[in-house]
Amino acid sequence: MNKKIAVIGGGIVGATASYYLARSGQSVSVFDSGTGQATAAAAGIICPWLSRRRNKKWYRLVSEGAAFYDKLLADLASDGFKTDAYARCGxxxxxxxxxxxxxxxxxxxxxxxxxxxxxxxxxxxxxxxxxxxxxxxxxxxxxxxxxGARVDGRELTKTLLQAASHFGATIHNETISLAKDNDGNLSVLTPDGPPQRLDAVILAAGAWLPQLLQPLGYTVDVRGQKGQLVVLHQDEDSDPQTYPVIMPQGEIDLLPFGNGKTAIGASHENDKGYDLEPDASVTDPMLEQACTWLPHLKETAAADIRVGTRAYTSDFSPCFGGVPGLQNCFAASGLGSSGLTSGPLIGYLLAELAQGKESSLPIEDYPAAAYIKLTARQN
Ligand SMILES: Cc1cc2nc3c(=O)[nH]c(=O)nc-3n(C[C@H](O)[C@H](O)[C@H](O)COP(=O)(O)OP(=O)(O)OC[C@H]3O[C@@H](n4cnc5c(N)ncnc54)[C@H](O)[C@@H]3O)c2cc1C
Structure with missing residues (x-):
């Protein structure tokens, strides 16, 4: 039977979940406040296999996440939505x-x-x-x-939400809050409309999961981290589409997107948390460093600075799954600096869980309940 499902957050996790839910015939409403979204700021590299990180559960998630792009793009293409937001360029x-x-x-x-x-x-x-x-x-x-591949998060989520709309999802640019009854059933509260009762809710609110759940008495072990990325626009003929992404040792990566667009990023500013102001004292040195490898970028006339907020748990592990104490409520957060890699797979798995299906990855390896704790009575 068709279920009424709300997805809170329209970044890579929420947009993928919405697409797969709507495609499966569910009645989907997506709510996104449009502020600070990590996905919209990120032009990212998908190349998780070389990491020195020894966390095997994390490695399995990002490795299967990178492979999941083949299914995602094939599904989108078969539904008539082709995108060049992603390319396996090496x-x-x-x-x-x-x-x-x-x-x-x-x-x-x-x-x-x-x-x-x-x-x-x-x-x-x-x-x-x-x-x-x-x-x-x-x-x-x-x-x-x-x-190795590169993806423009903003372009990909745009396509995913278009595809979700095609299958009947409604997209609302609104900040919502949540209310629960004594049985743990959730309602979504929009600024204007009446409370909406739902069969299931997906919380894909990124770094804002603590703020979303705090009024219901939860403490969430997630913090925000500021990330800045510079996007340069040159002459359309200056770079072909096929150049590989460049990963120097250190913080910045260089991503040629073709059509003269090159992204340089990104900063990891823990002390700036949820701040969204572009800061030239951080981005100018990034640009200068990039020019040591690609001097032709010095001649660039136009640059955009994208700023977004990444979500981190205290042990840097991403989490997803059921929220303790709430019926049919599933959440993901803490995707950190590899969320463009793991996010589509996590969104897909949340859509499966919200429809009462099994997750193909062991969710106990990424337990949401370890980071989302009911610590107080509801206000
Ligand atoms: C500059 C930068 C570069 C990056 N580079 C890479 C990379 O190279 N490779 C990689 O794998 N990853 C990269 N990442 C990380 C990746 O972008 C994130 O981990 C991922 O996009 C997180 O997706 P998300 O859907 O969980 O959260 P988000 O994309 O942050 O989406 C959450 C959404 O929920 C909305 N929301 C929150 N609360 C509410 C509410 N109450 N009502 C309505 N809406 C709400 C927010 O406004 C936001 O739009 C980068 C991130 C940044 C910032």
Whole structure:
């Protein structure tokens, strides 16, 4: 039977959940306040296999998340929604020492046995490197990983929400609050309309999950982190679509999107939390550093600064699943700096859970209840 489901948050998690729910014939309402969204600020790299992080549950989530893009794009295309927001363009990893590149090379080969999507792996030098990325300077060698991809979060969620609307979802640019009755059933409160009773609710509110659940007596172990990204616009002919993304050692990555668009990001500003002001004292040095590898960017006339808020739990682990004490309410948060990689898969799994289906990943490995605690009576 058709279920009435509300999705709070229209970032990558909420937009993917909404698309799959609406596609399955559910009656979906999406609410998004449009403020600070991490997804809209992020132009990101999908290349999780090279991480030194030793958390196996996290690695499984991001590795399967990267692979899930094939299904997502195929489903969108079969529904008539093609997008160039995502491209598997390969990644070039730059290292200060040959030893570092060799170490990452060996890790990539080892992990490729479980993750064939990693694709070609090779250390490129001289003319091979020049051919892979002609404008690249100041790099004698680089590790090429064929499965690396890039995605524009803003463009992808736009397509996902268009597809969700096509299947009947309604999209509301509103900030909502929640109310619950004594049985733990949730209602959505919009600024104007009457309370809406629902069969299920998905909370995909990113870094704002604590604020959303606090009035119901919950304490949520999630904090916000400011992220800034610079998007440069050059002559349309200056960059072909096919250049790989560049991942130097350190904080910034360089993402050529083709049509003259290059993204440089991103900052990780813990002390700035939910602040959304562009700050040149942070972005100018990022730009300067990017020009050491791509000097042609110096001539760029126009630049946009995108600012968004990432969500982190105290142990940096993402979480998703049922919210303790609430009926048919499912949440995700804490996706951190790999949320464009894991977010579509998590959104898909939340849609499955809201329809009473099993999750294909063990949700006990990412328990929402460990971070969302009922600590007070409802106001
Ligand atoms: C600059 C930057 C660069 C990044 N680069 C990468 C990268 O290279 N690779 C990668 O994998 N990840 C990257 N990330 C991380 C990734 O973007 C995030 O982890 C991911 O987008 C989080 O998605 P989300 O749907 O959980 O949250 P969000 O995208 O933040 O969406 C949550 C939405 O909920 C809305 N909301 C909250 N409360 C309410 C309410 N009460 N009512 C209505 N709406 C509400 C918010 O306004 C927001 O729009 C980057 C992030 C940033 C900021």
């Amino acid at each position: 990644a070039l990893i730059l290292g200060q020492t040959p030893d570092y590149l060799q170490e990452v090379h060996d890790r990539a080969l080892e992990r490729r046995e479980q993750a064939p999507l990693i694709g070609d792996v090779a250390i490129l030098k001289g003319s091979e490197l020049k051919q892979a990325f002609p404008p690249l300077t100041n790099a004698e060698q680089a590790l090429y990983v064929g499965g």
